[in-house]
Amino acid sequence: xxxxxQSVHLQKMMQQHKRYPEYELALPLFSIKKKNLKKIAEGDVxxxxxxxxxxxxLKEREVCAKLTVESVADSVKLRITSLVExxxxxxxxxxxxxxxxxxxxxxxxxxxxxxxxxxxxSEINEIALFSHQGKCFKGLLVTVDDExxxxxxxxxxxxx
Numbered sequence: 298x299x300x301x302x303q304s305v306h307l308q309k310m311m312q313q314h315k316r317y318p319e320y321e322l323a324l325p326l327f328s329i330k331k332k333n334l335k336k337i338a339e340g341d342v343x344x345x346x347x348x349x350x351x352x353x354x355l356k357e358r359e360v361c362a363k364l365t366v367e368s369v370a371d372s373v374k375l376r377i378t379s380l381v382e383x384x385x386x387x388x389x390x391x392x393x394x395x396x397x398x399x400x401x402x403x404x405x406x407x408x409x410x411x412x413x414x415x416x417x418x419s420e421i422n423e424i425a426l427f428s429h430q431g432k433c434f435k436g437l438l439v440t441v442d443d444e445x446x447x448x449x450x451x452x453x454x455x456x457x
Contacts, residue, residue, distance in 0.1 A: 317404040320354040320361060322375075322416065324400075324424070328393040334428060339449055343436075347445040353381075354408070355399070362408055373421050375414045398426045398436075398447065 327345055337343075352364040352375060360381045367374040401420040405412070424447055426434040433453040439446050 317406050318356070318408075319402050319404050320356050320408075322364075322400040322403055322421070323353045323355050324398045325351055325353060326395045326397060328395055330392055331394050331430075334394050334396075334430070334432060337432075337434065337449055337452065339452060341449045342439065342441060343447045343449070344441065345445050345447065348443070350445060352400075354403075354405070358397070364414070367413070369418065371418060373416045373418055375416060377408065377410055377412045377414070379410060380408065394428050394430060396426055396428055398424050400424055 324345065325347075327343075329343070350366050352366070353360050354362040354364065354377075362377050362381060363379045364375040365378050367376050400423070401416065403414060403416065405414055422438050424436045424438060426436060426447065426449075431454055434449050435451040435453065436447040436449045439448045
């Protein structure tokens with residue numbers, strides 16, 4: 298019995314220990330009018346204006362690398378296409394709000410051009426959206442007329 302307890306405790310300790318640096322997988326920032334941001338409800342669809350899926354790796358909300366999708370099956374294979382030295386300084390205007398949309402947190406062994414990362418398909422479908430005003434949404438990645446879009450499934454932190 299004591300051996301089982303020790304092994305379970307050791308397993309929990311090792312799961313808490315992170316072996317590689319963590320990055321957030323995200324879509325490029327997009328803007329939405331502030332008045333439309335207040336009106337977003339469940340079932341709404343946000344068109345992103347993207348024909349193909351470009352992804353970013355973020356560390357502490359700063360862009361580190363750009364990725365492209367290589368193949369989709371049971372898992373999605375991503376390839377790092379370029380490293381970003383300086384992040385773009387995007388400021389919000391009076392009318393528009395920048396939205397950050399993230400998929401999942403990934404542990405990546407090395408951050409270099411050409412490195413491939415494998416992500417389960419289930420993790421790349423669900424998206425969390427954040428605005429600078431503090432509004433949060435959950436959504437699903439969908440396609441509408443061969444254009445990538447996000448369907449809102451849940452509205453969080455709703456302020457009225």
